[in-house]
Amino acid sequence: MTSTPPSGVLDRALLLLSLFSMERKRLQLKEFSALSGLDKATASRLLKVLVSWGYLSRNSDGSYSPGPSNLRLASIFRATSNTITRIEGPISRISERVAQTTAFFVRSGEERTCLARDHAYQDFRYFIETGGSVSLAEGGAAAQLLLAFNGTEGEIYDQTRARGYYISRGERNRHFASIAVAMFESDGEFLGALTITGMGADLANENLLSFLPVIKEEVGKAGFLTQPAL
Amino acid sequence: MTSTPPSGVLDRALLLLSLFSMERKRLQLKEFSALSGLDKATASRLLKVLVSWGYLSRNSDGSYSPGPSNLRLASIFRATSNTITRIEGPISRISERVAQTTAFFVRSGEERTCLARDHAYQDFRYFIETGGSVSLAEGGAAAQLLLAFNGTEGEIYDQTRARGYYISRGERNRHFASIAVAMFESDGEFLGALTITGMGADLANENLLSFLPVIKEEVGKAGFLTQPAL
DNA sequence: GATACACATTTTATTGAATGAAACAAGGCT
DNA sequence: AGCCTTGTTTCATTCAATAAAATGTGTATC
Incomplete structure (x- = not known):
């Protein structure tokens, strides 16, 4: 550094x-x-x-x-963040429907932190844990999307912002593919990235894209949006 | 303030x-x-x-x-703190044997933070939660013990240090009584306070004192001491 | 057992970053 | 509109943060 x-x-x-x-x-x-x-x-x-x-x-x-002391503040954070509690339902239903690992990330400083993940698909090859975080600089679908929706300049980020999602193949781990979708509060505030991850061999881009309506439907039930309010 | x-x-x-x-x-x-x-x-x-x-x-x-970000650090803390993982077994066995709420507190700054508690006795009248913390100034068995073993001056603290435990009756909540016992690493390092809490009406001082050997036995199995190494 | 090494802490003169009063800005409310 | 409440920015002043070097402490090495 x-x-x-x-x-x-x-x-x-x-x-x-x-x-x-x-x-x-x-x-x-x-x-x-x-x-x-x-x-x-x-x-x-x-x-x-x-x-x-x-x-x-x-x-x-x-x-x-x-x-x-970190435990203390984390505990208060958890209690304040209704985002966490609200996103947990949609996450488990989505992972159920698409049969892949689903997680939700937010930006915290220069890192992306996992706030919630499904409990169904604990693949030891792709291990994420609540609270776990990695540098945004390491890339990956969630990182790219978080950067884009935090106003990073650049053509690639403009495209991601316009689309509202980002697909990564083998970016952080060569065997995996992910789609990250932007999540917004009902008032249009950007919240973070919901990701679905699986083996690259099983998930062509069209498969990942087919998850989009599922995501939109499920998070919508909890009052979230996948695009900023009009 | x-x-x-x-x-x-x-x-x-x-x-x-x-x-x-x-x-x-x-x-x-x-x-x-x-x-x-x-x-x-x-x-x-x-x-x-x-x-x-x-x-x-x-x-x-x-x-x-x-x-x-607090979630992030808490997650790392949890992973580093072998104290937490090691104390969880003894805690659940102790609460099982004495049929009362058992918890473990450490000092963090000017507060006492709960690192672990049993899952058996969730009495809504005495609600503690992992990560929860209150000011040491508010008193209570755990606070008194933590103050004593962090070198606070005063006769009462000298006594607590000498005994290795502290009994509180109705100090923070008039209906409850607790015993807090000092916990040490096998090398003699002070770690925190293990507490057993229940309704004051059910727990005379001799009841609380009778828990001491149980505590000593169970935490001993995990390699902890209830007094500094000789 | 003495010497050298690696890492951590304390010291001290110097500088610049933190400070707070007041001015400014942005909402909310009557 | 005008008042009140809350948050932000400005700017001259000062005090607290700084880094190099010295000191301290423990751990390998011979």
């Missing part, structure tokens, strides 16, 4: 938190410093504050990992 | 986040400012940064609530 560390204490601290991922669950000061481009001393002080509030925990070996 | 707002951008931002609770799931700028003692302008700028990283979401009415 070592590019430009942001200025602003808060931005820098949140940058440190963003360095964690499911693959990097523990980080030590040296790594924070290297990955963020911040001075050791600076990172050390920020980390100390984050620990004191419980957003980080210090492991016995000196490394850091996310702390219990 | 309006006492002394901390100095330091990061402390101030985290203070803002700490203002949320299960009772206060949405806050507007005015409230942030009033509760934290920070200037409107200052709070507004901090909130903007937090929103940009997804730790807060802006609601359509202008108010703020916790954002999806």
Whole structure:
């Protein structure tokens, strides 16, 4: 990463938190410093504050990992987000009807986070989990769609915005294909991306496109739109 | 709260986040400012940064609530915290044996957060939830114990430290009684408080004390200690 | 057991980013 | 329309954040 560390204490601290991922669950000061481009001393002080509030925990070996305060805020988030509760029904019905993995992603910072997924198709080859998130830069159907509907400039994003969906084949994993569909609140506010994913061999583009009316119908029952209000 | 707002951008931002609770799931700028003692302008700028990283979401009415990034970190926390996974077994066995609500709390900042609880005794009169947290200042068995084992000065805390447990009767809710027992990692590191709670009318102090050997036995099976290593 | 190494923390002079009062803007309500 | 309530931006001032170097602490190596 070592590019430009942001200025602003808060931005820098949140940058440190963003360095964690499911693959990097523990980080030590040296790594924070290297990955963020911040001075050791600076990172050390920020980390100390984050620990004191419980957003980080210090492991016995000196490394850091996310702390219990995150659980607290996640719990409140879950309770506030009626989006989550409302989308869960449509997701399970869609996955039932199309017999593929269905999930819902939102943008959080520079990542896409899974807010909900179906419980039916737990394919170990395509493992997503609620709360799991990966960098938008890694691509994939959900990432492309989230970028497009957050106003990213570029022809490809203009097309995605115009269509309201994005199909990816082997973008993040060569064996899989996905369609991501934009989801809007009934007042037209953009919410996130609903995706259906399966083996590329089983899912030609026309199959993926045939899912569109199913998605529209099911999310519509919960009061969501697949295009901004007219 | 309006006492002394901390100095330091990061402390101030985290203070803002700490203002949320299960009772206060949405806050507007005015409230942030009033509760934290920070200037409107200052709070507004901090909130903007937090929103940009997804730790807060802006609601359509202008108010703020916790954002999806918290879900992300909570998910990593859960995956790193072998404490959670290890304590779940003992908790369900203890609640089974003593036929009361059993839960495990840690300190996160100035709050106590529930990391795990049994699923057997869901008494609506005593409702705790994973991730739920309340201020340590509100008291209760878990809070008293967490304060004691985080080095708070005072005779009462010295006693609690010496005993390794704390019994509360009607402290937070007049109808309930609890015993909180200190939990240590096998290397002697303090982890948090395991509590058993029930109706005060059913649980005399000797009943609560009779739970101690049960707790010690069950958590011992998972490699935890109820007193610091000798 | 002593030396070297790697990583973390503290110190300190310097700078620039955070600050808050006030002005400005945007809704809501009577 | 005009008032009131809430949020945002501006701008001169100052204090808190900064990074290089020194110090501290623990862990390999010989």
